[in-house]
Amino acid sequence: MIESMPVVDAHHHFWDIPGNYHPWLCDDPMIPFRYGDYTALRKPFMPRDYESASRKFTVVKSVTVEAEWNPQDPLGETRWIHRVADEYGRPHAHVAQAWLDSRNAEEILAGQAEFPLVRGIRHKPAGSERPLPGTTAEPGGLSDPAFQRGYSLLARYGLSFDLQTPWWHLPEALKLGEKFPETLIILNHTGLPSDRSPEGLSAWRSAMKTFAQFPNAMVKISGLGLPGKPWLLEDNRGIILDTLEIFGLERCMFASNFPVDSLVGDFDTIFSGFLEAVRDLDPWEKRKLFVENALRIYRIDA
Numbered sequence: 001m002i003e004s005m006p007v008v009d010a011h012h013h014f015w016d017i018p019g020n021y022h023p024w025l026c027d028d029p030m031i032p033f034r035y036g037d038y039t040a041l042r043k044p045f046m047p048r049d050y051e052s053a054s055r056k057f058t059v060v061k062s063v064t065v066e067a068e069w070n071p072q073d074p075l076g077e078t079r080w081i082h083r084v085a086d087e088y089g090r091p092h093a094h095v096a097q098a099w100l101d102s103r104n105a106e107e108i109l110a111g112q113a114e115f116p117l118v119r120g121i122r123h124k125p126a127g128s129e130r131p132l133p134g135t136t137a138e139p140g141g142l143s144d145p146a147f148q149r150g151y152s153l154l155a156r157y158g159l160s161f162d163l164q165t166p167w168w169h170l171p172e173a174l175k176l177g178e179k180f181p182e183t184l185i186i187l188n189h190t191g192l193p194s195d196r197s198p199e200g201l202s203a204w205r206s207a208m209k210t211f212a213q214f215p216n217a218m219v220k221i222s223g224l225g226l227p228g229k230p231w232l233l234e235d236n237r238g239i240i241l242d243t244l245e246i247f248g249l250e251r252c253m254f255a256s257n258f259p260v261d262s263l264v265g266d267f268d269t270i271f272s273g274f275l276e277a278v279r280d281l282d283p284w285e286k287r288k289l290f291v292e293n294a295l296r297i298y299r300i301d302a
Helices: 047-053 074-088 105-113 145-151 167-179 198-211 233-247 267-277 283-297
Strands: 003-012 057-065 093-097 118-122 160-163 185-187 217-221 252-254
Touching: 003 252, 003 283, 047 074, 057 267, 057 283, 074 093, 074 105, 105 118, 105 145, 145 167, 167 185, 167 198, 167 217, 198 233, 217 233, 217 283, 233 252, 233 267, 252 283
Parallel strands: 003 057, 057 093, 093 118, 118 160, 160 185, 185 217, 217 252
Antiparallel strands: none
């Protein structure tokens, strides 16, 4: 093993295509994607594939996140994930699909909350493709009244919210959190800092500091790849350390985003990079980032 310390992977996916329908993986033409060509992902990725990819690490628990299964059947993926867990012993928690702006949002949330592995919901909100001043109430976005009606129900069903949105929408996310303070917001993929220019990173840091004002905001350090480049620590060390400084030790956790991030690096490269970035931390601090925070945030038995 590269590292004897156990790891809890706070964000990965399973899919079994073409037997299960994921439009982005099954349909043509392929959609624009932040890592570019994702043809290599258009094949099954199941627990044995995950265990092969992560074999040099002791991954003791893991969390699956919805993988854009057929949006007409959000409960179908959750049923399937539970069958996978029964057969393979993984995952140990699941973030399910629900469209919060839909007419039947409460019905779906009630259904998802009945499953024993479900801890939260992910609905990727609509947003702008580049930074724009102000906010808009575009359909399906964070400020959309229909979205907020659905979001307001999460606390009723004991569900957290996994937020995947580029950093320029984080001021909107802060307002959402302040309006519904009981709901935990778990920011996916470090706020997607794709622009690595000095100006881009400065704007990303400012947005992250804004969002971190919400005390129930957590962040997964993951999804740091750059299109057309292998995963390199020199590209990502500063982002990792800045995130830890902004959010603090108790609110951060590491995650693989596999198999998606296999497009930019293997599991060993990514997790070894995380370990190297925090090499100066005390062992108990590393344990929080790699194990304990994910167990607490996703309510997984140790």
